[in-house]
Amino acid sequence: MTPHFTDRENDLSALADLHGRFPELSTPLIVVSGPAGIGKTTLVSRWLRGMTGSFPDGQLYADLRGHSETGPADPGDVMGQFLRALGVGQVPHGLDERAALWRSVTDGLHVSIMLDNVLSAAQARSLLPGGRHCLVVVTSRYRLTGLRADGALYHELGLLEEDAAVEILSRGIGAERVRREGSAVYQIVALCAGLPLAVCLASARLASRPRQPVRTMAEALAQDRGRLAALAVEGELSVYAALDESYAVLTPEAARLYRCLALLPARHLDSRLAAVALDVSLGEAERLLDVLVEANLLEDTGPDAYRFHDLVRLHAEERGRAEESPTAQEETSRRVGDWHLHTASAAQTLLSPIQFTLGREYAHEPTVTCPFADESGALAWLEARRADLMATVRTADEKRWDKLAWQLVDALWPLFHRLRHYDLWIEAHEIGRRAARRDGDRTAERQMLNSGAIGLNAAGRTDDAIDWFSQSLRAAREAGDVRDEGQALLGIGAAHREAGRFQEAADHLHRAISAWQDARYGRGVALARIILGEIALEEAQAERSGGANGPAERAAELFAQAHEALVALNDPYDAARALAFSGRASALTGTYDTAAERLGEALRFFASAGSAHWQARVSEMLGACAHEHSLPGTAREHWERARSLYASQSPSDARRVGDLLAGLSGASRPVDPADPREERPTDPSES
Incomplete structure (x- = not known):
């Protein structure tokens, strides 16, 4: 058994099952696809070797060089090699004559044919034999869906499980070394992210350095920018080279999408994000995503959902840094930032229609429609993309896109308020507060202080919450903003109530009610009454009192x-x-x-x-x-x-x-x- 082959029993069974599904009078054609380094060639070679007895007339192999620097192999040349291997002494020069002879010679033979590294359906189609007793297995980094018209069945090869990757390393460097440095071995396996080529290269490098601690390589791989370079063996294929080959045959538009998606502070990729990143129509974005999926450079993980393999993302990032100008990178990132702001604001309108919101300004007015139409869809979108939205907030802070930063934090209120991600809530408002202050927008700063303080209080940091609300109160009074003054008083009262200081809480809440009644702000008055009702409820619980005019009755009246x-x-x-x-x-x-x-x-x-x-x-x-x-x-x-x-x-x-x-x-x-x-x-x- 090759030291690079393990844990593919399910894949071998899947190939056998596909082979058994072909009608008796048809030529079985199986396409095995997957990204560079996934182990397609090794898997198919192993399977076909186990079927030698079923093909007594021979087993043919050809590398179609679909991603070679010298270009893909000419099908006519491959056909000539096959004919000579089958004993044909005089091979015609013309492609049509060779194809006719090829079909004639293979009619009636029991031959298996492996077409490796195929670039396109057309390249493979011309090499299909004429006999129904033959078997053709095609491997490709592309899905080659065009061969479906020729009766092909498909198997997509997945990543290695952790135990299988450890087994490969164990065969390469010895079980004792794996046992001795187990934690470093598992770190290497995780950083290779299930890609067999990466695991094999790591194994080869470690085997060639028996005195080097395994942790040294683990530390090298942990540096993302250098991980691909570390996964190389002198004079042999590297993961980077394999991905370069796949990248080289992309169209310019698909290559740009590949670069741009990897440079974004986003992990949840979809057609709308792609359209915004490239500033193209939604239909064009969907077409280019299909190209990347077909090339196995991008995985489709569900309806309109895509992701990079970890190592593929690193390659795409490097190509992006090398080929996208700093200006282009910044413009793409800002377009996506504006799209996130636009869509989060639409979600906020659906989920908090009565909420006071700050103004919105866009450097690039979004033109792509929102992906939801109701409250449940809006909340689901916010939850699914919360990590990407926070990454955009952080990017805006780093690049000093201050308006975008605090406006996006303001738009994310329903996410924080309803779903209670306290750490994100507080971090976002610390950024938003800082950005509003740099921007010189005192109204926005007060909004960040108030909304952030609510998060601090909800997280149990009452003293910090009171400090933020107190700063907002001073700023509101300086600005003569009665509404914000009431909000700060409400927040201070809520924090005191949380700390069990009921009298201080009630004092601030009544002051908030007085301010808001003067300003005719009924919603604020109602919110303050809810907290006063909670205080009365707590007093009733402590006293076990439910009689007339008692705290429970007062609470009931306030809530009503x-x-x-x-x-x-x-x-x-x-x-x-x-x-x-x-x-x-x-x-x-x-x-x-x-x-x-x-x-x-x-x-x-x-x-x-x-x-x-x-x-x-x-x-x-x-x-x-x-x-x-x-x-x-x-x-x-x-x-x-x-x-x-x-x-x-x-x-x-x-x-x-x-x-x-x-x-x-x-x-x-x-x-x-x-x-x-x-x-x-x-x-x-x-x-």
């Missing part, structure tokens, strides 16, 4: 007022928050059925809105209500749902709810998610 105002203002998200708290207050006053009904309605809304955080909070409230009304089975069901929802966003909350579940079987106090002892972050919505 807030809910009515928010419904009238067409703010369904915050209205649902008020409704949920209203349900919790109802449970404390003894009306469990009303509580369950209101909380259930709120839960359905948050489920439709895709807000996992508020689904968890409402489920937790439902569990607390059931527990207090001696319904342990119902409490368990709701708390289990809450714990599951918290698990992906707040492990500390998940652990806390786990403790509640554990307490159901023993003596445990009734627990309210509004209780300050439960360390529940307050979430005042941005006004």
